[in-house]
Amino acid sequence: MVTNPPSYPIKGINTFDPQGRRPVRKNIDDWYKEQTLGDNSKRIQLTLFVEALAIVQARPFEDVRSWFRIAGIHSQPWVAWDNARPPKGSTEVPKDRVPGYCVHNDYTFPTWHRVYVTLLEQVIYEAMNEFIEKNVPVQWETEWRNEANQWRLPYWDFARFANKPEVEVPEGAVGELRLPILLVKPNVEIRSVSKDKTIVETKTVANPFYKYTAPKWDKCISTTKYGLLEGYHIDIWADGGQNWLRSNLALNEHAWAPQPTKPQQTVQFMTWKLLQQNGGPTSWTAFSSTRYCRSHDEKPEYWLPLEMIHNNIHAFVGGSQFIRPDETHMKLWGMGHMASPLVAAFDPIFFIYHCNIDRLTATWQFLNPTKWFDGDSASALNNDLLPFSKNDKHEIHKSEDVKDWRKLGYDYEILQGKDDYNEAHIKQVKREIDTLYSKRTTALFPGLDKENRDESDYIITIYYSRYALNGEPYKINLFVGEKPDEDFVGPGSKNFVASIYSFSAPLPADGDGGCGNCKQQQDEGVRSVAQVPATFAVDKFADEDAGNPEDNVWFVVVDSLGQQVNLEQLGSPIKATLHRAEKATFLHEVDDNSPTDYEKIGDGKQVVYGEVATTSFR
Numbered sequence: 001m002v003t004n005p006p007s008y009p010i011k012g013i014n015t016f017d018p019q020g021r022r023p024v025r026k027n028i029d030d031w032y033k034e035q036t037l038g039d040n041s042k043r044i045q046l047t048l049f050v051e052a053l054a055i056v057q058a059r060p061f062e063d064v065r066s067w068f069r070i071a072g073i074h075s076q077p078w079v080a081w082d083n084a085r086p087p088k089g090s091t092e093v094p095k096d097r098v099p100g101y102c103v104h105n106d107y108t109f110p111t112w113h114r115v116y117v118t119l120l121e122q123v124i125y126e127a128m129n130e131f132i133e134k135n136v137p138v139q140w141e142t143e144w145r146n147e148a149n150q151w152r153l154p155y156w157d158f159a160r161f162a163n164k165p166e167v168e169v170p171e172g173a174v175g176e177l178r179l180p181i182l183l184v185k186p187n188v189e190i191r192s193v194s195k196d197k198t199i200v201e202t203k204t205v206a207n208p209f210y211k212y213t214a215p216k217w218d219k220c221i222s223t224t225k226y227g228l229l230e231g232y233h234i235d236i237w238a239d240g241g242q243n244w245l246r247s248n249l250a251l252n253e254h255a256w257a258p259q260p261t262k263p264q265q266t267v268q269f270m271t272w273k274l275l276q277q278n279g280g281p282t283s284w285t286a287f288s289s290t291r292y293c294r295s296h297d298e299k300p301e302y303w304l305p306l307e308m309i310h311n312n313i314h315a316f317v318g319g320s321q322f323i324r325p326d327e328t329h330m331k332l333w334g335m336g337h338m339a340s341p342l343v344a345a346f347d348p349i350f351f352i353y354h355c356n357i358d359r360l361t362a363t364w365q366f367l368n369p370t371k372w373f374d375g376d377s378a379s380a381l382n383n384d385l386l387p388f389s390k391n392d393k394h395e396i397h398k399s400e401d402v403k404d405w406r407k408l409g410y411d412y413e414i415l416q417g418k419d420d421y422n423e424a425h426i427k428q429v430k431r432e433i434d435t436l437y438s439k440r441t442t443a444l445f446p447g448l449d450k451e452n453r454d455e456s457d458y459i460i461t462i463y464y465s466r467y468a469l470n471g472e473p474y475k476i477n478l479f480v481g482e483k484p485d486e487d488f489v490g491p492g493s494k495n496f497v498a499s500i501y502s503f504s505a506p507l508p509a510d511g512d513g514g515c516g517n518c519k520q521q522q523d524e525g526v527r528s529v530a531q532v533p534a535t536f537a538v539d540k541f542a543d544e545d546a547g548n549p550e551d552n553v554w555f556v557v558v559d560s561l562g563q564q565v566n567l568e569q570l571g572s573p574i575k576a577t578l579h580r581a582e583k584a585t586f587l588h589e590v591d592d593n594s595p596t597d598y599e600k601i602g603d604g605k606q607v608v609y610g611e612v613a614t615t616s617f618r
Contacts, residue, residue: 004083006392008064012118012409013125015149022411025359028154028180028352029162036189042200044147047190051135052127053208053348065123067212067346073116073387074345075100075505075515083394084387087516100515101386102341104503105291105466105528107284107377108385109307110361111399113354115388118408120351121153137197152410155355156180158251158313159271160436177251177268179317183209183349184244209348211242223347225318225336243319243334250316250332253491253498267316269533270309272437275364279457279585279596280304285377287364292463292527293376300579300598303461303531306364310357311503315339317349320473320501321562331492339473341515342505359412362405366429369420373399457584458534459598460553461577462500467522468572471507471515474565476500476530476574479554480537484607490558495541498532535584550602553578557606566608576604 017023026034035046059066064082073081078100080086087101103112128148136144162176182188188207191200213222224241253266273280274287279301281287286295286302290311295302318338337347344350365372373381384396402408414432418425460478468474481495490499507514507522538549555576557565567574579598 004394007084007389007394008082009391010115010119010122010388010397011390012122012407013149013152014409017150021416022406022409023150023152024411024413024416025152025355026154026413027160028156028182031154032180032182043189043191043202044144045151046188047192048128048131048144048148048151049124050188050190050205050208051131052124054205055127055131056123057208057212065126068214070120070123071212071343071345071350074102074350075342078514081387082389084389084396087384087386100341100517102515103385103517104307104341105289105521105526106517107288107291107373107380108383108399109289109310110287110357111402112385112388114358114361114402114405114408115385115397117153117351117354117358118402118410119388121410124153125151135193137193140193140200153355154352155359155412156183156349156352157356157359157436158353159268161268161440176248177266178248179244179251179349180352182207183352184242186210186242209352212346212348214346223337223343225334225338225347241334243336246319246332246334247317250319250491251313253316266440267309267312268437269441270304271360272433272441273533273585274304274306274309274360275367275433275437276585277367279581282368282371283374283377284368284371285375287368287371288377290466290528290530292529295375300459300461300531300577300600301596303459303529305529306357306360308500308530311501312499313353314341314344314503315473315475315499315501317353318344318347320475320560332490339501339503340505341503358405359414362412362415363429363433365403366415366418366420367426372403454539455583456535456538457581457596457598458538458549459579459581460497460532460534460604461575461579462530462532462555463575463577464500464502464528464530464567465526465572466502466504466528467507467518468502468567468570469559469565471504471518471522472559473502473504474557474559475502476576477556477558478532478534478576478604479556479607480534480549480578481541481552483552484554484556490556495537497534497537500530500532502528534578538578548602550578553602553604554607555604556608564608566606568606574606578602578604 015023032046035043056065056070057067061068063069069081072079081101084101103109125148128151129145132141132144132148156179158177160177162178185207187204188209189202189204192203193199194201211223215221225244225247251267281302281304283295283302285293286299287306290305290307318336318340319332319334320339321333337343338349381400382398385398385402386396388397389395390397390401405411414429418429420426460480462476462478464476475490477490477493477499478497479493479495480497484493484495490496504518505515507519541549541552553576555574557567557574559565578601580601581596581598583596585596
C-alpha cells in the first residue's frame with residue numbers, strides 16, 4: 001500500500017520572551033529602526049531575517065519550504081502543496097491541475113491567511129537556525145540563537161502615517177502613507193563573520209525583500225510594482241521594475257490632486273472604523289469577508305469588511321492599469337504582482353502586509369471576544385484550511401484551531417499582556433486605535449469650526465460581483481457632486497471619493513487551471529459588498545450649493561486596460577447607495593458602544609461615455 005510521507009506541521013515558533021509571554025510581531029519600520037540605529041546596533045535579527053529569506057528563496061522547487069512553493073499555495077502554478085488534497089471547487093478545473101488553495105470572498109479569509117503567514121514565519125525561523133549552525137562561531141551562537149528566539153515576522157501598518165501619529169494634524173495637512181523603508185531598498189547592510197571567525201563585520205548584500213527573482217524559465221522573472229507597462233519592450237519590465245513611489249501615491253489616493261479645502265478621508269479612516277463597535281462591523285460574518293449575505297440588508301455599517309480594505313491595498317501596492325493613459329493621468333500607470341491574486345504572494349511584501357491583516361483581525365477579536373463565525377458564517381467554522389496541516393498526519397487546520405493567535409507562538413504589541421474581558425485593557429486598546437488612526441479625520445471633520453455644525457455621517461455602500469467580467473479585475477470609482485466629465489480617470493478627477501477593487505483574476509473558459517473556489521462562487525451567483533466614507537465629499541458638495549447629494553452619487557467601472565465597462569449591459573449591475581447617520585462615528589466617546597444607525601437617502605448612477613468595453617484581454 002502506498003502512503004503519503006508525513007506532512008509538514010504548522011505550529012508556529014514555540015519560544016517565549018523573558019516575561020514568559022509570546023514575543024510580539026513588531027511594526028516593520030520600528031523594528032528596522034531598532035536594528036540599524038545607534039552605535040551599539042548589532043543588526044543580528046536583521047541579518048538573520050535577510051539571510052534566512054535568501055535561503056528560502058534559493059531552495060529548489062521540489063522543497064515545499066521554498067519561496068516558490070510557499071508563494072504558489074495562494075494560486076498559480078496550480079500544484080498541490082505538502083501532498084494535501086485539493087480544496088473545494090476541484091471539479092471545476094482539469095484533473096491534472098489543483099485549484100488554488102486561497103480563500104477569498106469567504107468567511108475563512110482571515111483564518112486561512114493567519115495560518116499562511118504563520119507558515120512562512122515558521123519556515124524563516126527554521127532557516128535562521130540553519131544559518132546560525134553553519135555560519136556563526138560557537139562564541140556568539142547563544143547570543144544569535146536568543147535573538148532568533150525573540151524574532152517574529154514584522155508587519156506593515158499600511159494605515160499609520162510615517163510621521164508620529166501623536167502629532168495633531170493641522171487643517172489641510174496631508175499625511176503620508178507609504179511602503180516600509182526596508183522593502184524599497186535594493187541593497188541592505190547586514191553583519192557578517194570574518195573568514196577567520198574572530199570579528200563580525202558589516203557587509204552590503206542584495207535585499208531579498210526588494211523583489212523575488214525566479215530562475216529563468218519564462219520572460220517575466222522578477223516581481224514588480226507598477227512595472228508592467230503597455231508599449232515597453234519585454235526586456236525592460238521582465239526583470240521587475242519597482243516603481244514604489246507610485247505605490248505610495250496610490251495609498252494616499254487624493255495626494256496629487258490640488259489641495260482641497262475639504263480633504264477626503266483615506267484608508268486610514270476606514271481602518272479605524274473597521275475596529276469600532278458603534279459604526280463598524282460587529283459580527284464575524286460582516287467583519288471577515290466581502291461576501292454578501294442577508295444581514296447586510298439590515299445594517300449598512302456591516303458593509304465595511306476587512307477583506308474590502310485588503311483588496312484595495314493590493315491594487316495600491318501593485319498597480320492595476322496596464323494600458324498607457326493620457327499624459328495627465330500617468331501617475332498610476334502600470335501593473336504589478338500584488339494586484340493579482342494569481343501571483344501576489346510571490347512579492348515579498350505580501351507576507352509583511354498580511355501580517356498586518358492578521359493584526360487587525362486579532363485586534364477585532366480582542367474587542368469582540370464573543371463574536372466568532374456567527375449568523376451566515378457559522379456554516380464555515382469547520383471548513384478545512386487547506387493545505388495547512390496541524391500535525392505530521394495530514395490533519396488539516398480548521399478555524400477553531402487558530403482562533404487564539406497566541407497558541408501559534410506570537411502576539412502583537414497593542415494586545416500583549418491584555419485580557420479581552422478587562423474593561424481597563426479594552427479602553428487602553430481603543431485609545432491606541434484612536435491615536436493611530438483617527439487624529440487626522442477628527443482634526444479635519446467638516447463643520448468643527450462652525451457654531452452650528454452638522455454632525456451627520458455619510459457612507460456609500462456598494463453591491464457588486466467579483467466575477468462580472470468572468471473574473472477579470474476591475475475598479476469601481478465613486479464620485480459625489482457634479483457628474484464626472486468624459487476625461488475622468490479616478491483619483492485625480494474632480495469629486496472623486498474612493499475606489500473599490502475587485503481583486504479577482506480571469507477564470508479561463510478553456511479550463512486551463514483557475515481558482516475552483518472562484519468558479520464555484522460564480523456558478524452560485526455569490527455577490528460582494530463594500531463601503532466607503534463619504535462625509536467629507538457630501539460636505540464639500542453642500543458648500544458648493546450644487547443640489548441634493550442623494551441625487552448626485554455617480555460611479556464609473558474601469559477594467560485593467562483603463563476601459564469603461566457597462567456591467568448592467570453584461571447582466572451584472574452594480575448598486576451604489578448613499579446612507580446617512582445623525583452623528584459621525586468618530587464623534588462618539590472612545591468607550592461609547594451605542595450603535596450608529598444609517599438610513600438610505602439615495603441611489604448612485606453609473607456614468608458611461610463613448611465606446612464601452614464589453615470584454616477584456618485574456
